[in-house]
């Protein structure tokens with residue numbers, strides 16, 4: 001069975017059990033401070049489990065793109081070395097939100113595996129949670145046990161501990177006991193030797209977990225305690241790639257049709273065959289796995305970068321590059337060449353791979369080229385370290401410097417040292433690494449306390465599209481603390497006019513005022529897992545009071561102006577540069593706007609001018625805002641709305657139209673384009689390969705910009721004696737200046753010619769050296785010229801010239817090459833020594849060197865000392 005069909009059958013099976021099929025959420029997470037990437041199918045449903053939001057349908061099924069490379073679930077180091085772990089993988093799942101529970105989940109899982117997929121039940125083992133003695137004091141999951149006993153013989157049921165059979169997403173959040181289904185795909189011979197039961201959860205590559213059924217019934221609080229969830233839920237996750245391995249009768253995920261095309265392409269590019277040596281096998285698996293992780297992230301809008309999620313992506317890609325570099329001998333970018341295949345293979349299920357193909361290719365190629373340069377430099381540095389070492393040992397801190405400052409991978413360092421018979425102080429390296437990790441952890445760690453519920457009110461309605469003030473109550477608050485921002489409070493209101501940061505637009509600021517007049521500043525507003533949280537430095541004295549929430553109106557108006565201008569800019573770019581332009585990021589605040597988009601070359605100044613004109617024309621047309629708040633996603637697209645990749649849209653969306661510009665957008669806008677007043681581009685630059693950035697201002701900021709420009713122009717005019725035509729005046733000045741320069745150059749040349757014949761007469765022979773030391777009136781270049789000309793005409797020459805220019809002293813020393821050798825003279829050393837008379841220093845070559853200083857009065861003394869070097 002093809003992998004495509006396996007995926008389809010899973011979804012169809014649960015559809016037949018009244019589940020709605022929903023799309024995968026983006027793999028890159030944008031509004032959850034505790035998680036960078038989707039690491040399980042349940043992430044997007046967390047709020048339903050916690051009871052913070054109500055789902056439209058209480059039974060859903062999907063295939064979710066997941067990435068397990070950081071935090072609690074991190075498989076990165078295993079990937080490639082074994083045959084069944086991945087960074088990016090698909091998780092097939094079915095969910096019940098307060099609907100069915102253990103019985104249906106268990107029975108359906110069994111029906112699908114053995115009835116539909118026809119897996120031999122004799123190859124399956126199941127596990128149940130045995131309970132725990134620790135502070136949680138949880139008992140054996142007898143309910144699951146009884147249910148399984150009805151289906152499988154008891155000897156196939158395994159009792160698992162907390163590590164294996166109690167699933168938690170992270171340190172906090174929904175969790176519960178689970179039942180895993182494991183499969184034994186070894187040969188009959190092997191099975192006879194060791195029973196499969198003994199190999200479950202023992203990291204055996206052919207006795208692996210394929211499906212995890214989680215019975216969500218608790219929430220882990222910040223203080224570590226468990227609380228019962230308001231309702232019980234089902235969360236199941238089956239590794240799609242492993243399921244393919246089983247159903248396609250393979251012994252490795254990489255032998256399924258999910259990976260074989262990629263591996264074949266790597267073989268073709270590198271000219272090496274998969275299966276030849278363990279090292280190259282690992283490298284091919286690493287590359288085939290990692291290219292998926294990186295491509296899917298870029299398609300979701302996360303580019304490799306130096307911080308946060310972008311850094312994780314960069315590290316994954318670099319891991320692939322260095323495995324290729326070391327074991328497949330790839331010294332040129334090549335991983336980007338796999339993208340076309342990947343997009344062909346998976347583009348039907350994940351459309352973003354198709355539409356983002358050229359961006360993914362460009363970004364990956366550029367990253368590869370730059371990291372390959374790093375590797376080349378690193379090799380040279382490592383070579384130098386080895387040369388400098390006396391005991392064939394490289395210390396931990398030197399290796400760490402290579403790793404940290406120059407980005408050279410430590411395993412490559414270790415490998416090269418081993419090959420060359422050197423040893424690496426690995427303990428020392430680990431210690432340095434730990435120190436650095438502790439430092440950055442301390443710097444970024446945010447600790448959140450538990451929520452204090454204040455008023456039993458429905459939390460959270462956003463009313464800020466229609467009003468900037470509202471009568472509100474505090475629903476709950478909690479304390480958060482980070483090294484960077486110190487102690488703060490997050491406050492959730494029953495409803496709020498404050499816009500939470502999102503869609504590139506900053507969060508609103510303002511105040512909340514209690515009924516007895518106490519004013520608390522709201523310094524930021526964000527969305528965390530669907531909750532709108534307001535940040536304050538202090539809490540009101542009476543949190544139970546009624547409050548008036550008031551948004552800072554001036555800031556909001558400026559931000560709205562910039563946001564609407566962003567939409568018009570987007571429209572203008574597509575109009576003028578072409579429809580390949582796609583938004584790749586934006587930042588809208590009160591002061592300015594920034595817009596990143598895909599485009600292959602620099603936007604020329606003519607194009608920028610056209611873009612500006614286009615936007616300003618829309619402003620002058622005074623186009624009114626047309627907002628549709630609850631339109632279906634499909635209808636919005638049919639009307640021509642632009643949606644962004646990597647954004648998660650619900651079934652009903654908000655569409656913002658200004659004339660021909662229509663976008664799906666949650667942000668705030670001006671009622672009419674005329675309110676923008678004027679749009680001015682202030683910068684155009686590159687963000688990454690194939691991605692450009694435009695920065696711009698509107699309204700008041702644009703006005704200040706023009707005021708400032710006018711002031712500069714006035715100053716220029718007055719400097720030009722109020723010429724009526726300053727441009728012409730400047731051109732004339734420039735022409736005059738060029739003519740004068742030419743004249744001066746000619747005069748200086750004549751002067752140097754005269755000086756040369758003068759100096760030849762002054763040169764004295766001292767101890768067989770043609771010696772001259774004197775002050776001259778020439779600039780540095782003139783002196784150098786003259787010295788070398790004299791050097792060509794006379795042998796055994798020693799020249800020491802001093803000059804004063806703009807209050808500074810310059811010494812220069814020329815020594816014929818034969819003198820340098822015979823008398824062991826060195827101009828560099830000489831100017832350094834003489835530099836002290838002019839309070840300065842310098843250096844250069846043994847035959848020519850210069851020194852500058854800030855004490856011209858010392859020149860005479862320095863010149864007098866010249867003779868001492870040849871006596």
Ligand code: SER
Nearest residue numbers: 040212214235236237
């Ligand atoms: N949340 C569970 C897991 O990720 C089941 O989906 O394994």
